[in-house]
Amino acid sequence: xxxxxxxxxxxxxxATLTSDPLxxxxxxxxxERHDLDEVRLLxxxxxxxxxxxxxxxxxxxAAEMGGExxxxxxxxxxxxxxxxxxNETIIRPAGVTDLQxxxxxxxxxxxICKQVPVERVPDVIFGYTIGNDVTARDWxxxxxxxxxxxxxxxxxxxxPWINTHLTxxxxxxxxxxxxxxxxxxxxxxxxxxxxxxxxxxSYITQSITLLPGDVILTGTPAGVGPMEPGDEVHxxxxxxxxxSNPVADE
Amino acid sequence: xxxxxxxxxxxxxxATLTSDPLxxxxxxxxxERHDLDEVRLLxxxxxxxxxxxxxxxxxxxAAEMGGExxxxxxxxxxxxxxxxxxNETIIRPAGVTDLQxxxxxxxxxxxICKQVPVERVPDVIFGYTIGNDVTARDWxxxxxxxxxxxxxxxxxxxxPWINTHLTxxxxxxxxxxxxxxxxxxxxxxxxxxxxxxxxxxSYITQSITLLPGDVILTGTPAGVGPMEPGDEVHxxxxxxxxxSNPVADE
Numbered sequence: 001x002x003x004x005x006x007x008x009x010x011x012x013x014x015a016t017l018t019s020d021p022l023x024x025x026x027x028x029x030x031x032e033r034h035d036l037d038e039v040r041l042l043x044x045x046x047x048x049x050x051x052x053x054x055x056x057x058x059x060x061x062a063a064e065m066g067g068e069x070x071x072x073x074x075x076x077x078x079x080x081x082x083x084x085x086x087n088e089t090i091i092r093p094a095g096v097t098d099l100q101x102x103x104x105x106x107x108x109x110x111x112i113c114k115q116v117p118v119e120r121v122p123d124v125i126f127g128y129t130i131g132n133d134v135t136a137r138d139w140x141x142x143x144x145x146x147x148x149x150x151x152x153x154x155x156x157x158x159x160p161w162i163n164t165h166l167t168x169x170x171x172x173x174x175x176x177x178x179x180x181x182x183x184x185x186x187x188x189x190x191x192x193x194x195x196x197x198x199x200x201x202s203y204i205t206q207s208i209t210l211l212p213g214d215v216i217l218t219g220t221p222a223g224v225g226p227m228e229p230g231d232e233v234h235x236x237x238x239x240x241x242x243x244s245n246p247v248a249d250e
Numbered sequence: 251x252x253x254x255x256x257x258x259x260x261x262x263x264x265a266t267l268t269s270d271p272l273x274x275x276x277x278x279x280x281x282e283r284h285d286l287d288e289v290r291l292l293x294x295x296x297x298x299x300x301x302x303x304x305x306x307x308x309x310x311x312a313a314e315m316g317g318e319x320x321x322x323x324x325x326x327x328x329x330x331x332x333x334x335x336x337n338e339t340i341i342r343p344a345g346v347t348d349l350q351x352x353x354x355x356x357x358x359x360x361x362i363c364k365q366v367p368v369e370r371v372p373d374v375i376f377g378y379t380i381g382n383d384v385t386a387r388d389w390x391x392x393x394x395x396x397x398x399x400x401x402x403x404x405x406x407x408x409x410p411w412i413n414t415h416l417t418x419x420x421x422x423x424x425x426x427x428x429x430x431x432x433x434x435x436x437x438x439x440x441x442x443x444x445x446x447x448x449x450x451x452s453y454i455t456q457s458i459t460l461l462p463g464d465v466i467l468t469g470t471p472a473g474v475g476p477m478e479p480g481d482e483v484h485x486x487x488x489x490x491x492x493x494s495n496p497v498a499d500e
């Protein structure tokens with residue numbers, strides 16, 4: 001069964017499935033269908049193990065952060081407790097004064113894998129979604145390690161769905177746009193990544209095993225900036241829809 | 251049922267349980283018992299969410315690393331894919347030349363919790379075990395963020411068991427000793443921690459939710475140093491036994 005075509009044929013509704021496509025068992029349609037405006041979408045995946053972020057993977061963003069592109073991919077973890085879904089509220093913790101959005105292409109892993117050669121990376125990818133790598137920039141500056149700055153609760157909106165039928169080549173040519181309210185703040189293309197998806201997955205898995213449902217955040221283009229309580233942030237990626245989240249104080 | 255007393259009455263054997271004590275359901279003995287030398291112990295916990303490490307939490311270790319104690323706890327994540335059990339092999343990845351041990355007291359969380367006041371921390375602790383916060387010191391120096399240096403596969407031996415009947419006060423007065431082969435390399439006391447367990451859990455949970463099975467590594471005393479393939483590393487903590495692991499090249 002080709003689940004992927006359903007979205008194209010029925011853009012305003014969802015079909016329910018008999019099981020979790022990431023669980024490695026046969027999946028079919030239940031026959032149930034709901035209009036999108038009748039349901040509340042949750043994060044399309046809660047990683048059972050980890051989210052790995054990649055810092056400074058767009059040259060224009062590395063430059064605006066006052067640094068150069070790192071010699072090797074700059075990796076950091078976000079825990080599954082930081083994940084929220086579409087339209088859920090990003091919470092600015094007490095003490096944070098500079099909470100920023102970072103719109104990104106997110107890769108969802110489909111198979112347990114390690115030391116994946118670049119040419120085998122398509123075999124381990126389940127699909128693609130949108131991530132907002134929310135960052136407490138003030139904590140990032142003072143903490144040294146980014147656990148609190150990037151790993152706090154609600155700091156990883158994911159969704160609205162997972163696109164499972166993109167080729168690696170297609171994933172490398174998507175437009176990313178982040179809007180704060182109506183203002184476009186980030187506009188880039190995944191073609192501007194310093195290291196593409198295949199290189200990142202291969203590099204990470206040299207020493208780290210990935211599990212089905214693990215997520216790789218591939219970095220953000222230039223234009224990062226602060227969000228204030230009352231704002232709504234929207235990240236759109238070609239073919240992946242729009243991930244919208246309001247911002248509130250704790 | 252008081253499971254905790256079993257170990258004291260039967261130090262050379264294990265009793266099997268009807269369920270996972272971290273799952274929040276009633277647990278009893280099955281009646282089965284095995285001698286310790288007939289079984290292979292696995293890690294006593296695989297976190298469903300995260301391990302949070304605390305850097306430079308002993309002043310003598312901060313000094314040997316050429317730095318001072320940080321103003322706030324220095325937090326970093328290790329993923330559940332880095333966890334191994336007693337006697338499992340620590341693998342030195344290709345390209346790593348300086349793989350080091352860090353013997354630590356590990357706290358296992360028992361309840362979902364957030365913003366825990368210091369005086370309520372005992373309520374959210376399931377128990378204590380030993381952790382070896384294995385670190386690729388060369389990657390730690392070059393990578394900036396410590397994901398690869400501390401989060402690679404096999405970089406977190408945990409065990410051999412979880413002690414569920416220590417008070418916070420008792421946990422703050424345990425001796426830690428790390429031996430490489432027969433040589434004592436680290437010898438300290440948890441009383442030397444810059445921030446104790448209650449302060450760490452309270453600080454972390456200000457912005458990060460902890461789940462049952464999450465693990466906090468409380469930092470390592472002075473004496474860290476390299477392990478070579480063929481070595482065996484042993485971390486002992488008063489009342490928690492000894493966690494032993496051999497080291498091998500990939």
